[in-house]
Amino acid sequence: MSQGNSQNNIFEALQVGLTQAESVQTPGEVHGTLTGMLCVDNEISGARAVEDVKNNKIDGALDALREMTLEGLFDPDLSFQPLLPADDVELERRVQALARWCAGFLYGLSADGTFDINNLSGEVGEVVNDLTELSRAGLTAEDADNESAEADYAELVEYVRVGVQMVFLELQPKREGPTRRESLH
Known part of the structure; x- marks a missing residue:
């Protein structure tokens, strides 16, 4: 199964789970929140990303996410x-979902009260500011008719993807891998 299909299946399953749990959050918003929280503290549980769940039926799915x-x-x-x-999915809905993902990410970064944008390097601080702007993104009728709108959306998603990794790498220590053996000559 390709990563795209896997992502689609996870998105749809999370949508069903959130609906059944009577949450008003969207899958993208939950994932954005979870990702932001993980950038600050990679030990938090997945369930912390959903604020308004009426039951804990989706806790396992959130931990897997x-x-x-x-x-x-x-x-x-x-x-x-x-x-x-x-x-x-129609472009307007995808742009709205990207905006909510970014809003969730920003919320996740700040949820525990320890995040301070002033502690980031200039480049990574710019990424967080750009994500703030993207959290307000929308699509006008003129944009929707523009042939380059799909390519523009794909570029924004890639920017978010790479930018979030930059934030994560700056805020989280690298995982220690196995010690490399010295070769004898």
């Missing part, structure tokens, strides 16, 4: 992907 997200963030090949609707 947490593990998948951390795996992508720590991956040396930078495989992290924001959880967004599939490419066959």
Whole structure:
């Protein structure tokens, strides 16, 4: 199964779980919140990303989402992907989902009260400011008719993907791997 299909399945399953749990949050918003929280503290549980759940039926799914997200963030090949609707969903809904993902990410960064943008390097601080702007993104009728709108959206998603990894790498220590053996000559 391709990563795109896997992401689509996770998005849809999380949507169903959130609806059943009577949450008003969207899958992208939850994933953004969880990702922001993990950038600050990679030990938090997945369930912390959902504020308004009436029951704990989706805790296991959220913990699995947490593990998948951390795996992508720590991956040396930078495989992290924001959880967004599939490419066959109308562009306006995908842009709204990206905006909510960014809003969730910003909320997740600040949720425990320890995050301070002034402690970030200039480049990473700019990324957080850009994500703040993207959290207000929308699509006008003129934009929707523009042939380059799809390419523009894809570029924004890639910017978010890479930018979030930059934030994570700056805020989280690198995982220690196995010690490399010295070769004898």
